[in-house]
Amino acid sequence: MSEELFHFIDGERVKGTGDRFGNINNPATGEITKQVPLASADEVRGAIASAAAALPAWAVTPPAKRAQVMFNFRDQIRSHMDELAELLSSEHGKTVEDAKGSISRGLEVVEFVCGIPQVLKGEYSEGVANGVDSYGVRQPVGVCAGITPFNFPAMVPMWMFPVALACGNTFVLKPSERDPSCGLRLAELMFEAGLPKGCLNVVNGDKEAVDTLLNDPGVDAVSFVGSTAIGRYIYETGAAAGKRVQALCGAKNHMLIMPDADIDQAVDAVMGAAYGSAGERCMAVSVAVPVGEETANAFVEKLAPRVQSLKVGPYTDTSAEMGPVITRESKERIERYIDEGIAAGAEAVVDGRGLSLQGYEDGFFVGGTLLDRVTPDMSVYTDEIFGPVLSVVRQDSYVDAKQLVLDHEYGNGAAIFTRDGDTARDFTQSVNIGMVGVNVPIPVPVAYHSFGGWKSSLFGDHSIHGMEGVRFYTRLKTVTARWPSGIKEGAVFNFHAGSDTAPT
Ligand code: NAD
Numbered sequence: 001m002s003e004e005l006f007h008f009i010d011g012e013r014v015k016g017t018g019d020r021f022g023n024i025n026n027p028a029t030g031e032i033t034k035q036v037p038l039a040s041a042d043e044v045r046g047a048i049a050s051a052a053a054a055l056p057a058w059a060v061t062p063p064a065k066r067a068q069v070m071f072n073f074r075d076q077i078r079s080h081m082d083e084l085a086e087l088l089s090s091e092h093g094k095t096v097e098d099a100k101g102s103i104s105r106g107l108e109v110v111e112f113v114c115g116i117p118q119v120l121k122g123e124y125s126e127g128v129a130n131g132v133d134s135y136g137v138r139q140p141v142g143v144c145a146g147i148t149p150f151n152f153p154a155m156v157p158m159w160m161f162p163v164a165l166a167c168g169n170t171f172v173l174k175p176s177e178r179d180p181s182c183g184l185r186l187a188e189l190m191f192e193a194g195l196p197k198g199c200l201n202v203v204n205g206d207k208e209a210v211d212t213l214l215n216d217p218g219v220d221a222v223s224f225v226g227s228t229a230i231g232r233y234i235y236e237t238g239a240a241a242g243k244r245v246q247a248l249c250g251a252k253n254h255m256l257i258m259p260d261a262d263i264d265q266a267v268d269a270v271m272g273a274a275y276g277s278a279g280e281r282c283m284a285v286s287v288a289v290p291v292g293e294e295t296a297n298a299f300v301e302k303l304a305p306r307v308q309s310l311k312v313g314p315y316t317d318t319s320a321e322m323g324p325v326i327t328r329e330s331k332e333r334i335e336r337y338i339d340e341g342i343a344a345g346a347e348a349v350v351d352g353r354g355l356s357l358q359g360y361e362d363g364f365f366v367g368g369t370l371l372d373r374v375t376p377d378m379s380v381y382t383d384e385i386f387g388p389v390l391s392v393v394r395q396d397s398y399v400d401a402k403q404l405v406l407d408h409e410y411g412n413g414a415a416i417f418t419r420d421g422d423t424a425r426d427f428t429q430s431v432n433i434g435m436v437g438v439n440v441p442i443p444v445p446v447a448y449h450s451f452g453g454w455k456s457s458l459f460g461d462h463s464i465h466g467m468e469g470v471r472f473y474t475r476l477k478t479v480t481a482r483w484p485s486g487i488k489e490g491a492v493f494n495f496h497a498g499s500d501t502a503p504t
Pocket of ligand 1: 156248281
């Protein structure tokens with residue numbers, strides 16, 4: 001019998017009341033290990049009501065007290081790191097090292113919001129007119145919802161709820177139904193850290209739960225991270241219902257390799273960037289663009305044996321460099337893209353299709369794949385594959401290589417490998433991409449900067465975490481106050497020490 005998961009509402013584990021469940025697999029074995037209840041609209045409304053009831057008291061809790069809960073939460077995560085990583089890897093499949101790395105990136109957001117009193121200080125202008133002062137404060141938005149993807153089941157929720165809560169909002173999280181256990185455990189740890197009940201609820205579910213969050217008038221803001229098709233729907237539906245929405249979506253990240261680049265450094269970088277987490281990262285490099293035939297030949301020649309020898313295995317094998325992908329459908333989808341690429345003329349330098357591991361024959365493994373001579377009209381180039389597949393698109397000049405980036409539908413990340421500052425400067429300044437790396441393949445911003453793409457990689461006005469996250473989860477209020485007797489005729493500032501007499 002597989003384990004049955006629960007929701008976390010009003011500070012408690014709550015059993016699903018409906019008869020709809022989703023299966024959770026161990027992606028390495030294909031076994032169904034758990035069942036997750038898929039919430040009905042009523043169950044979701046219960047979570048929203050809990051968040052709404054907790055809001056008034058939490059919103060006026062002093063920021064320093066809210067920060068104290070975050071300090072405690074930070075300690076909780078650190079002391080439960082092994083447990084969280086095991087939960088994450090067992091449902092997602094990624095290596096334990098990758099899992100810990102991603103939890104640590106979420107932890108950095110928690111550390112950022114430990115300083116929330118400083119961030120929320122606001123602005124004040126004294127004496128904008130006679131006896132008139134003006135000040136701006138950032139107040140909570142209200143009840144916020146977060147809808148998150150499978151690929152970072154701890155980090156992406158932690159991009160959202162710590163910032164929302166630190167700003168004085170309450171929160172309903174709807175994690176991916178493929179790997180929801182980390183989201184549930186994090187909510188329990190927040191509660192143990194001293195968060196009042198109802199401030200953070202977790203409902204598991206699918207479209208029915210999401211649609212309720214998007215349409216219920218009790219939700220004020222929605223953060224989404226996931227695929228572009230769903231993100232566009234979330235943005236349009238949530239905005240039409242009058243909510244503030246940010247939707248961070250799919251990607252196709254290019255890495256340019258200039259003729260003057262250090263090829264060994266570029267090859268090292270792309271190994272982690274393209275194949276780490278089996279390519280299931282929205283910042284994964286999925287297109288390499290070497291400039292010039294000589295660069296391309298050297299790059300592919302050095303890269304091929306590294307991809308060929310990538311060690312693929314279950315997360316329980318500590319020597320594995322890459323785990324399985326999330327589901328059987330995902331494996332089939334990735335292999336279909338490789339079929340299409342080869343049929344369209346791409347050269348399979350390393351072909352990861354049909355990989356079967358002894359003892360894990362039913363696992364969802366795809367081997368590292370390297371396709372050379374890919375052209376921009378092929379589906380392996382146009383579409384996000386979300387698997388361990390790197391396409392090499394050879395270009396003759398920097399201008400042509402940059403044009404590829406400019407023309408692509410997605411605008412999450414892009415990187416350039418070069419020793420030339422002038423080219424790097426042109427690239428960083430002129431590409432229509434949200435996160436740009438120079439000799440850094442995955443330019444994920446640190447927690448106190450903000451994460452987000454351009455074009456079809458983000459719908460809405462705000463990126464996530466850092467100051468953009470704070471802006472998303474707060475509303476600016478500007479107060480203009482007149483106290484006519486405040487500055488009396490002839491009043492002066494007291495410039496000299498000791499002259500503390502009141503104005504006459
Ligand atoms: P997904 O879009 O399938 O699911 C994301 C969330 O939306 C899940 O919680 C899911 O339950 C919900 N959902 C799915 N179908 C829905 C529907 N029809 N109506 C309403 N809600 C629905 O994404 P995924 O496969 O879990 O994650 C992978 C995707 O996420 C990739 O496209 C990846 O690039 C993207 N991603 C983007 C970022 C970023 O910051 N830009 C970060 C991580 C992942």
